[in-house]
Amino acid sequence: MPDRKIFLASSGIQPETYPHFRELSGKYPHETKVGFIITAGNNHNLAIEAVESLRGFGFVVEILDLKNSKPRYVRNNLQRIDVLYVNGGNTFDLLYWMKKSELLIPLQERLDEGMCYYGSSAGSLVAGPNIEMAGWHRSWDRNKIGLTDLSGLGIIDVAVFPHFDPRYRDLINSRANNVNYPIVAITNKQAVVVDNHGFRIVGEGNEYFFGQHQFSTEHPEPLAVASLSR
Numbered sequence: 001m002p003d004r005k006i007f008l009a010s011s012g013i014q015p016e017t018y019p020h021f022r023e024l025s026g027k028y029p030h031e032t033k034v035g036f037i038i039t040a041g042n043n044h045n046l047a048i049e050a051v052e053s054l055r056g057f058g059f060v061v062e063i064l065d066l067k068n069s070k071p072r073y074v075r076n077n078l079q080r081i082d083v084l085y086v087n088g089g090n091t092f093d094l095l096y097w098m099k100k101s102e103l104l105i106p107l108q109e110r111l112d113e114g115m116c117y118y119g120s121s122a123g124s125l126v127a128g129p130n131i132e133m134a135g136w137h138r139s140w141d142r143n144k145i146g147l148t149d150l151s152g153l154g155i156i157d158v159a160v161f162p163h164f165d166p167r168y169r170d171l172i173n174s175r176a177n178n179v180n181y182p183i184v185a186i187t188n189k190q191a192v193v194v195d196n197h198g199f200r201i202v203g204e205g206n207e208y209f210f211g212q213h214q215f216s217t218e219h220p221e222p223l224a225v226a227s228l229s230r
Contacts, residue, residue: 003196005116006155008124010162010188011088012050013057016203017191024195025083025116029058035081037123039066039089039097047087050120054085061085071102078110088121088162091134092143095126095152104153111155121162124192128152128159129181136175137168158199160192161185164208176210183210 007021025032034054038047054061064077078084084107086094098104111117119127122141125134132150134141152159161172164185176183186192190203201207 004111004155004194005114006111006119006127006194007116007191008119008127008156008160008162008186008193009121009191010124010164010186011120012053014189014191014203016189018057020191020193020202021118024193026114027082030060032059032083033081034059034061034083034085034118035064035077036061036085036087037064037066037094038087039064039094043089050085050087059083066097066101066103069101074101074103075106078106078115081115083116083118084110085118086120086123086126088123090144091122091125091131091141092147092150093145094122095131095150096145096147098126098153099149107153108155117155119160124160124162124186126152127155129154129157130159130179132179133159133161133172133175133183136171156192156194156199157181158192159183161210163188169208172210179211181211184208185210 005024007024009017013021036051036054051061051063062077062081064074066074117127125131129152130150131152135143159181161183164187172183172185184192184201185208186201187205190201190205193200193202
């Protein structure tokens with residue numbers, strides 16, 4: 001399997017992590033077409049700010065709305081872009097619409113062909129094996145959409161917890177012992193990078209790993225495609 005290019009952050013482009021994303025993308029910004037998924041966002045203004053930030057760096061951005069797009073349209077758009085930017089919002093809503101739009105198989109294919117995946121907040125959480133931790137605290141995301149299968153995209157075998165705050169350390173630690181995958185938590189100044197060098201955390205701050213299940217930092221394997229059945 002070709003080496004994949006995956007960049008998982010807590011938010012949009014940050015000064016601490018941008019050089020790593022720029023290197024991972026492999027092209028100059030003005031040569032890079034970005035498909036920006038806005039589906040999960042409850043705050044339209046924040047989504048527009050993220051789009052304008054990307055354009056400010058010179059990236060060519062096209063907005064993708066999975067709620068109002070047929071699967072064929074989504075597949076065709078994936079063929080035209082260099083980076084799929086999955087924006088934040090409600091994690092359960094995002095995963096629901098990613099499944100509904102039949103995104104997984106064409107996404108896996110494009111990642112194998114060299115497309116880069118940029119996850120922001122919820123977009124990072126859905127990349128892993130499961131999204132259940134999005135609802136571990138009453139102030140976090142609520143599953144109002146009624147998603148029953150919380151299996152994530154599985155493009156990495158680690159669950160990434162964005163916006164980490166030390167006050168949630170005990171909660172995550174207690175829950176992490178009851179799941180069958182490892183968890184890495186990142187702050188707003190950090191990101192997870194997966195490429196031909198393996199798995200690493202970039203940016204500023206300490207590294208936080210949770211769970212009894214160990215994982216390799218060299219070439220993490222994606223989960224089976226079948227894990228996305230709803």
